[in-house]
Amino acid sequence: ILLIVFVALATLLAMQNNQQSSGTDADGTCSYCVFTDVQVDDIQAIRLRSPETGQSFTISRDADGVWTAPESSGTLNMTAAELIARTIAVLPFHRTVPLGASDDKTAYGFTPEGILSVDIVMSNGIHAVAVGYRTPTADAYYALVDDHPDMYLLERSAIDFLIAALKTPPVA
Numbered sequence: 001i002l003l004i005v006f007v008a009l010a011t012l013l014a015m016q017n018n019q020q021s022s023g024t025d026a027d028g029t030c031s032y033c034v035f036t037d038v039q040v041d042d043i044q045a046i047r048l049r050s051p052e053t054g055q056s057f058t059i060s061r062d063a064d065g066v067w068t069a070p071e072s073s074g075t076l077n078m079t080a081a082e083l084i085a086r087t088i089a090v091l092p093f094h095r096t097v098p099l100g101a102s103d104d105k106t107a108y109g110f111t112p113e114g115i116l117s118v119d120i121v122m123s124n125g126i127h128a129v130a131v132g133y134r135t136p137t138a139d140a141y142y143a144l145v146d147d148h149p150d151m152y153l154l155e156r157s158a159i160d161f162l163i164a165a166l167k168t169p170p171v172a
Contacts, residue, residue, distance in 0.1 A: 038088070038127070043061075046085065056071070067081035076171055093143075099151050117130055127145070138156065141159045
């Protein structure tokens, strides 16, 4: 009987963790997204930048709402541009870590900037994300978002995708 109860609790816990990691609640709201009010259509421009190398990649919408790569001479892959925007819109996180004003952020990869800087221009404002090192478990990255006092633990897959888009821009 105890084994059956244990299996039932383990299954319930696994289902709950799966729902939390998906980032979207049953009603469609994103409770584990950094920006709860951002929709893809609200994003006007995105700049990915490596503070370490100085490399940057920018996409922006033209007057017709079509994604362009204004700093690139090639043709932007529209599917990749849309995936970058969707990744930014849902930017999932595991949890936040409270930080004090005097906490040393260099241990998290901020010397003073992180390894990736993401600037988002919206139709109604701007957002900025500074991404630091991976966590010791390597399943998330440390991040500072806008002027929030807490540090976010962003899902690794989303940040790895953005880093790959910066290193190899989707421009042919």
